[in-house]
Amino acid sequence: MGLVVIFALVTILGIFGFIRSLKEKNLLGAFFAFGTFAVFGWFAVMTIIHHGFPTTH
Known part of the structure; x- marks a missing residue:
């Protein structure tokens, strides 16, 4: 889940x-x-689609 949050913030x-610019x-x-x-x-x-949100273990 942390990876999705970081990717979203950078986006x-x-x-x-x-x-x-x-x-x-x-x-x-x-x-x-x-x-x-x-x-x-x-x-x-794609991370949200593949792993879901919130992530499942």
Whole structure:
């Protein structure tokens, strides 16, 4: 369960970073923030689907 929480927090920070980078017209920062959002968001969703929430033992 802790892994899902960490992945979700990184995903949320990636969204905020992406929006902030677009406002400042920093395209390289927006690219990496979107990559962070996509990768960690995918990991969070797939971990929830595979292991369930809350996790079962």
